[in-house]
Amino acid sequence: MLSRIAESLFWVGRYTERAEDTARILDVHFHLLLEDPWVEEAAACEGLLGIMGVPRPDKGELNARRVTEIIGFDETNASSIVGSLFAARENARGAREAISSEMWECLNATYNELPSRIAAVGAAGPHSFFRYVKERAAVMAGLADATLSRDEGWRFFVLGRSLERVDMTCRLLAARFGEGAGSPGWVTLLRSCSAHEAYLRTYRRAVDASLVAEFLLLDRLFPRSVYFALALAEQCLVELGPTAGRVGVDDDAQRVLGRARTELEYMRVSDLLTDLPTHLDALEAACSEASSFVAKRYFRQGTAVGWTA
Amino acid sequence: MTLASSGTVADLFDDYETGDAWDEMFEAPGQPRAPYRALHDALQPLSSADLDERAAARDRAFRDQGITFSLSGEERPFPLDLVPRVISAAEWTTIESGVVQRVRALEAFLADVYGPGEIVRDGVVPGRVVTSSSHFHRQAHGICPANNVRVHVAGIDLVRDEAGKFCVLEDNLRTPSGISYVVENRRTMARVFPELFATHRVRPVSGYPARLLEALRAAAPAGVNDPTVVLLTPGVYNAAYFEHSFLARQMGVELVEGRDLVCRDNVVSMRTTHGEQRVDVIYRRVDDDFLDPLHFRPDSIVGCPGLLNAARAGTVTIANAVGNGVADDKLMATYVPAMIEYYLDEQAILPNIETYRLDEDGVLPWVLDRLDELVLKPVDASGGYGLVIGPQADDKTLASVASAVTAAPRQWIAQRVVSLSTAPTQIGDRLRPRHIDLRPFAINDGQRIWVVPGGLTRVALPEGSLVVNSSQGGGSKDTWVLAGAGRARPPSQSTDSDIAHLLPPDVRTREPDAGPASSQASQMQQQQQQQQRQC
Numbered sequence: 024m025l026s027r028i029a030e031s032l033f034w035v036g037r038y039t040e041r042a043e044d045t046a047r048i049l050d051v052h053f054h055l056l057l058e059d060p061w062v063e064e065a066a067a068c069e070g071l072l073g074i075m076g077v078p079r080p081d082k083g084e085l086n087a088r089r090v091t092e093i094i095g096f097d098e099t100n101a102s103s104i105v106g107s108l109f110a111a112r113e114n115a116r117g118a119r120e121a122i123s124s125e126m127w128e129c130l131n132a133t134y135n136e137l138p139s140r141i142a143a144v145g146a147a148g149p150h151s152f153f154r155y156v157k158e159r160a161a162v163m164a165g166l167a168d169a170t171l172s173r174d175e176g177w178r179f180f181v182l183g184r185s186l187e188r189v190d191m192t193c194r195l196l197a198a199r200f201g202e203g204a205g206s207p208g209w210v211t212l213l214r215s216c217s218a219h220e221a222y223l224r225t226y227r228r229a230v231d232a233s234l235v236a237e238f239l240l241l242d243r244l245f246p247r248s249v250y251f252a253l254a255l256a257e258q259c260l261v262e263l264g265p266t267a268g269r270v271g272v273d274d275d276a277q278r279v280l281g282r283a284r285t286e287l288e289y290m291r292v293s294d295l296l297t298d299l300p301t302h303l304d305a306l307e308a309a310c311s312e313a314s315s316f317v318a319k320r321y322f323r324q325g326t327a328v329g330w331t332a
Numbered sequence: 333m334t335l336a337s338s339g340t341v342a343d344l345f346d347d348y349e350t351g352d353a354w355d356e357m358f359e360a361p362g363q364p365r366a367p368y369r370a371l372h373d374a375l376q377p378l379s380s381a382d383l384d385e386r387a388a389a390r391d392r393a394f395r396d397q398g399i400t401f402s403l404s405g406e407e408r409p410f411p412l413d414l415v416p417r418v419i420s421a422a423e424w425t426t427i428e429s430g431v432v433q434r435v436r437a438l439e440a441f442l443a444d445v446y447g448p449g450e451i452v453r454d455g456v457v458p459g460r461v462v463t464s465s466s467h468f469h470r471q472a473h474g475i476c477p478a479n480n481v482r483v484h485v486a487g488i489d490l491v492r493d494e495a496g497k498f499c500v501l502e503d504n505l506r507t508p509s510g511i512s513y514v515v516e517n518r519r520t521m522a523r524v525f526p527e528l529f530a531t532h533r534v535r536p537v538s539g540y541p542a543r544l545l546e547a548l549r550a551a552a553p554a555g556v557n558d559p560t561v562v563l564l565t566p567g568v569y570n571a572a573y574f575e576h577s578f579l580a581r582q583m584g585v586e587l588v589e590g591r592d593l594v595c596r597d598n599v600v601s602m603r604t605t606h607g608e609q610r611v612d613v614i615y616r617r618v619d620d621d622f623l624d625p626l627h628f629r630p631d632s633i634v635g636c637p638g639l640l641n642a643a644r645a646g647t648v649t650i651a652n653a654v655g656n657g658v659a660d661d662k663l664m665a666t667y668v669p670a671m672i673e674y675y676l677d678e679q680a681i682l683p684n685i686e687t688y689r690l691d692e693d694g695v696l697p698w699v700l701d702r703l704d705e706l707v708l709k710p711v712d713a714s715g716g717y718g719l720v721i722g723p724q725a726d727d728k729t730l731a732s733v734a735s736a737v738t739a740a741p742r743q744w745i746a747q748r749v750v751s752l753s754t755a756p757t758q759i760g761d762r763l764r765p766r767h768i769d770l771r772p773f774a775i776n777d778g779q780r781i782w783v784v785p786g787g788l789t790r791v792a793l794p795e796g797s798l799v800v801n802s803s804q805g806g807g808s809k810d811t812w813v814l815a816g817a818g819r820a821r822p823p824s825q826s827t828d829s830d831i832a833h834l835l836p837p838d839v840r841t842r843e844p845d846a847g848p849a850s851s852q853a854s855q856m857q858q859q860q861q862q863q864q865r866q867c
Contacts, residue, residue, distance in 0.1 A: 223583060
């Protein structure tokens with residue numbers, strides 16, 4: 024498979040996941056702003072920008088609407104919902120022959136419909152827009168599942184999606200860290216990962232901060248948990264470049280992810296929780312590092328050919 | 333984002349006429365009361381077309397989520413009116429303390445009548461009223477619940493009289509329903525009408541399922557560390573099935589039917605793929621009569637034989653307890669202020685509606701003379717069934733209720749016709765005053781009684797109608813309790829945990845990874861297009 028195509032698929036996976044997760048985050052946070060009278064809007068909005076790694080705008084007051092515009096609709100920000108969807112579509116456009124036509128059509132139709140969906144936000148509220156993005160991401164996932172051969176291309180796509188999921192879940196957890204154990208913020212966090220009901224069925228008790236962190240980090244069965252996504256990414260790497268020898272691992276990305284996963288899996292839960300920010304930061308760094316190792320090995324082998332006069 | 337679309341007329345409140353009843357929003361025509369000012373200002377610029385748009389979004393949301401209500405065999409979206417009902421922080425404090433007081437007294441009463449019976453011996457409540465109640469179950473005598481709670485969940489129906497005072501209409505201590513609509517109404521309102529919330533601080537209601545689960549776990553038999561709680565439903569054909577599945581999902585507990593349970597040697601278990609699993613607490617939404625065919629109706633197929641014996645043996649907790657109906661009998665309600673004095677040595681914070689006891693000397697003839705001025709209600713019916721409103725009834729109805737009352741005076745009560753308060757409600761393309769009531773829900777976990785801020789506001793949709801029950805075509809309103817001036821969050825009930833006390837939220841700015849460099853894109857674009865032109 025061409026490196027360029029592989030890279031495109033990897034980023035189609037990452038960007039669609041980013042668009043979906045961002046929509047999830049914004050949806051539940053704004054819902055919480057409306058439903059919980061004790062949330063300070065400006066502080067919550069600032070926190071939200073922090074999670075998403077977006078610098079605070081210099082002037083103007085921060086409110087829900089402004090943040091929706093920045094993280095939701097700003098085309099110039101590649102991490103906004105619109106920006107991510109645009110980037111996913113651009114990547115898919117360069118790899119149209121490698122993905123199924125249904126997947127391309129899905130991304131393209133989603134992108135084409137964005138302006139009218141954004142226009143409708145004024146009348147119908149942002150929820151319907153977020154819901155649209157989530158549903159289109161689900162259609163993408165379903166189409167990929169149903170139409171892609173389980174070859175290299177599929178693995179790059181799933182690898183990208185899983186890495187992004189780890190990264191976004193860590194960001195979410197980091198934002199909540201330090202809040203009271205019974206704070207509604209933890210329910211919000213679970214909701215934004217569609218994990219509230221799964222959590223309740225698993226623990227059968229009220230939401231408690233340390234259990235939420237445990238569930239979202241370590242649950243082996245829930246598909247949006249950090250552990251699950253890490254293990255899936257690792258598996259994709261194993262299948263992409265099987266290790267021939269009998270000793271160790273020779274793929275750097277796999278080494279990084281394997282270590283992060285092992286660290287997470289075998290650490291005592293209480294130790295994990297006492298120093299959560301450090302661990303979350305390490306996980307995010309591992310994703311970033313693994314991503315660049317993947318790029319180095321599969322997308323840009325060797326150095327670019329220089330041209331000297 | 334302005335509410336009104338340009339070019340439309342703000343006509344919603346046109347010809348809004350308040351009558352004799354207390355109007356929730358207006359103290360005089362065009363003059364909103366203080367708690368309603370912000371809401372009125374937000375609604376005022378709207379046109380009926382704007383409101384219709386929201387109504388369509390609301391119906392779609394309810395239909396998509398399957399939150400429907402079946403009325404005469406037809407599935408309809410749950411009838412939620414788009415104009416919320418607002419309760420100020422001060423009004424709420426009174427309601428809350430009144431409800432808590434009432435539930436405390438009723439708990440004490442139930443423990444008493446199914447135990448020593450002191451209140452009867454002291455002559456505060458006549459013994460015949462207790463024993464003649466159709467929901468007084470001798471089978472429940474001597475069953476001592478694990479944490480002394482019988483009323484795990486209570487719904488107290490309140491109305492506001494002509495002077496604006498909240499009064500108690502009746503108590504629901506068996507299986508009060510409606511809380512799922514409280515939670516879903518709020519969720520839906522926030523989604524279809526987010527701007528209304530922007531100018532208010534409304535106390536949240538979504539914590540209810542978690543509180544209920546904690547209360548149910550606290551009610552587990554002694555010695556059970558990690559109790560298994562289940563919700564027992566009559567099944568999918570029950571009108572409240574949506575609520576049962578909602579609560580089970582939100583609590584993460586198993587939703588069981590009678591046939592899923594088995595009771596052997598006084599131990600209740602549920603049948604699972606891994607064999608029988610012991611059940612410790614049953615939050616049942618099945619009436620007493622159908623709960624246990626061994627003790628009650630032998631033809632019941634929605635209960636589980638042996639439940640009551642297991643409860644008596646103390647191996648399982650049934651919530652709410654069997655026999656609670658004796659305390660929410662409408663005739664018994666007239667004795668609640670006396671119970672509050674007797675058990676708590678306090679005066680009732682929320683008064684009862686004036687009620688006449690037909691089994692007392694001389695009352696019956698007096699009432700029969702004034703049937704056309706009074707409301708007559710069967711003591712043990714719910715859902716508005718059997719109720720006769722004198723001034724609105726025809727002669728034939730009055731005659732038949734007169735003979736029914738004469739035949740069985742204990743089975744009826746008479747009340748003054750209270751003109752329930754009215755609130756603006758969307759009727760066609762205008763807002764019109766319609767009568768409303770309020771059902772706050774209380775949860776008793778044995779340590780404290782918690783009242784969900786707000787509750788279910790029901791609306792009688794036909795003009796002038798005083799019957800708000802959803803089974804009679806009533807609607808509902810999202811009920812807002814304003815947070816008041818204090819900014820502090822009320823203390824959390826949740827257990828402490830490892831990370832609660834640590835650092836402030838740490839706002840970071842690790843930038844997201846970026847995809848393939850876009851800097852080359854424009855250059856590539858130019859060159860690729862040039863290629864095309866050369867071809």
